[in-house]
Amino acid sequence: xxIASVPTASRYSKVSVITCAVLVVFHIMAVAACWSFTWxxxxxxxxxxxxxxxxxxxxxYHRLHTHRGFKTSRLFEYFLAICGTLxxxxxxxxxxxxxxxxxxHSDQDLDPHTPRVNAFWAHIGWILFGEAGHNDTERMAKYAxxxxxDPFYRWLTTYHWVPLTTVGLFLLAVGGWGMVNWAIFLRxxxxxxxxxxxxxxxxxxxxxxxxxxxxxxxxWWVALLTFGEGWHNNHHAHPTSSRHGLAWYEFDVTWLELKxxxxxxxxxxxxxxxxSQASEEEIAA
Numbered sequence: 001x002x003i004a005s006v007p008t009a010s011r012y013s014k015v016s017v018i019t020c021a022v023l024v025v026f027h028i029m030a031v032a033a034c035w036s037f038t039w040x041x042x043x044x045x046x047x048x049x050x051x052x053x054x055x056x057x058x059x060x061y062h063r064l065h066t067h068r069g070f071k072t073s074r075l076f077e078y079f080l081a082i083c084g085t086l087x088x089x090x091x092x093x094x095x096x097x098x099x100x101x102x103x104x105h106s107d108q109d110l111d112p113h114t115p116r117v118n119a120f121w122a123h124i125g126w127i128l129f130g131e132a133g134h135n136d137t138e139r140m141a142k143y144a145x146x147x148x149x150d151p152f153y154r155w156l157t158t159y160h161w162v163p164l165t166t167v168g169l170f171l172l173a174v175g176g177w178g179m180v181n182w183a184i185f186l187r188x189x190x191x192x193x194x195x196x197x198x199x200x201x202x203x204x205x206x207x208x209x210x211x212x213x214x215x216x217x218x219x220w221w222v223a224l225l226t227f228g229e230g231w232h233n234n235h236h237a238h239p240t241s242s243r244h245g246l247a248w249y250e251f252d253v254t255w256l257e258l259k260x261x262x263x264x265x266x267x268x269x270x271x272x273x274x275x276s277q278a279s280e281e282e283i284a285a
Contacts, residue, residue, distance in 0.1 A: 011117060011121065011125070011129055012125070012129045013129075014129060015128065015129055016127070016128060016129065019127060019128060020128055022088075023127075023128070023192075026088070026185050026188055026189050027189055029181055029184075029185035029186075030181070030185045030186040030188075030189040030190075032181050032185075033178075033181035033182045033185060033186040036177070036178030036179075036181050036182065037182075038178065040175070040179070041175065041178055041179050041181075041182035041183065042182060044171070044175070044179060044182065044183040045182040045183040045186060045187040048086065048167070048183050048184075048187050049187050049190065049191060050227075051083050051086065052083055052084070052086035052087045052187070052188075052191055053087060053191045053194060053195065053226060053227060054227040054253060054254060054257070055080055055083045056080060056081075056082075056083030056084035056085070056086055056087055057084055057087055057089065057095075057191075057195060057226070057229075058226060058227040058228060058229050058253075058254040059080055059227075059254050059257065059258065060077075060080030060081055060083055060084045060092075061080075061081070061084040061089075061092060061095045061096065061099075062099065062229065063242050063254065063258075064077065064080060065077075065080075065081065065084075065092050065095070065096050065147065066095070066096045066099045066100060067239050067240045068240065069240050069241060069242035069270065069271045070242050070258060070262075070267045070268070070269060070270040070271065071267065071268050071269040072261075072266060072267045072268070073266075076266060076267075078152060081152075081153065081156055082156070082163050085156065085160045085161075085162075085163045085164060086163055086164050086167060086188075087188065087191050087192065087195065088164060088188045088191075088192060089192065089195065090157070090160055091137075091153070091156045091157030091158065091159075091160035092144075092147055092153050092156060092157060093137060093140040093141065093144045093147045093148060093153055093154070093157035094140050094157055094160070096140075096143075096144040096147055097140045097142075097143030097144045098112050098143075100143055100144065101143060102199075103236070103239060106212075106213070106214035106215075106216070106236065107203060107214040107215045107216075112126050113126040113199040113200075115199070115200055115203040115204055115215065116215075119200050119204060122196075122199045122200035122203060122204075123193075123196045123197070123199060123200035123201075124196055126199075127196075137154055137157045137158045140157060141154070164184070164188075167184070168180055168184045171183050171184060194222075194225040194226050195226060195229075197219075197222045197225065197226070197230075198222060198226060198229050198230065198232060201219055201222055202216060202217050202218070202219045202222050202230055202232035202233075203215045203216055203217065203232070204217070205217060205219060206218050206219040206222075206230075206232070206233070207233070208233050209233055209234060209237070209246075210233055210234065210236070210237035212233060212236045212237050214236055216232045216233040216235070216236035216237075217232060217233050218230065218231045218232060218233045218234060218250070219231075219232065220250070220251075223244075223245065223250070223251060223252065224251070227252075227253040227254045228244045228245055228251070228252030228253050228254045228255055229244065229254075231244040231245045231246070231250050231252060232244075234246050234250070234273070237273070238273035240271045241271055241272055241273035242254075242255065242258055242270050242271055242272060243255045243258075243272045243273060246273060246274070258270060
């Protein structure tokens with residue numbers, strides 16, 4: 001029986017117990033952070049938010065590892081992958097495999113987080129009830145064969161929890177539980193929901209510049225939370241482009257960072273789509 005013929009209710013028939021337990025703990029500790037505010041804790045949390053979401057997800061996992069929108073040294077590529085693990089979104093092979101499946105079957109039944117089930121499924125349901133593949137390195141290798149050839153990426157996918165745990169222990173030693181609550185638990189929870197908004201919100205609300213076959217939309221507020229990932233319709237129209245905000249008013253922090261890195265020689269062969277490739281008019285969602 002194909003997935004297309006399976007009733008929607010079957011998507012909720014299996015619960016990922018470990019994932020649910022971890023997310024519950026992280027959300028509880030995130031709330032506890034409200035009782036341990038200091039400006040230092042906030043500053044460390046914001047810095048790690050940029051490192052993990054801005055460098056790790058937006059620049060690394062997404063624009064480099066998944067779509068190969070630019071080239072860089074192997075050392076910097078590894079650094080970005082390590083930053084990506086600090087989000088609690090799995091290792092590079094898992095993230096890349098999931099996102100490539102999303103593009104291949106965008107908003108269809110085989111899309112891991114299709115919003116056509118409902119917004120809850122697209123946002124978090126697919127994590128709680130979908131197929132758990134965070135540590136299934138061998139299965140992820142089928143969808144990310146380029147990364148699977150590299151022993152480092154195979155190791156990092158299997159042990160993706162090591163960098164986050166190491167950073168957490170360091171923060172505990174220098175700043176106590178208050179800093180851990182802010183810079184690990186609260187920061188991770190905000191980062192998870194911000195990234196999940198790209199899966200849910202930007203396929204439901206926003207504006208469409210390009211007439212893509214999926215429901216992708218551009219959302220300025222999701223872009224602000226994710227360093228430019230909210231310009232999702234632009235991205236689906238031109239997946240390999242390292243620039244997602246194509247108009248002057250579409251603020252794309254990751255693209256600005258890549259321009260600087262290109263200027264100093266850290267990255268090269270940067271692929272960029274042009275605003276002239278847009279359709280004649282932007283279609284309101």
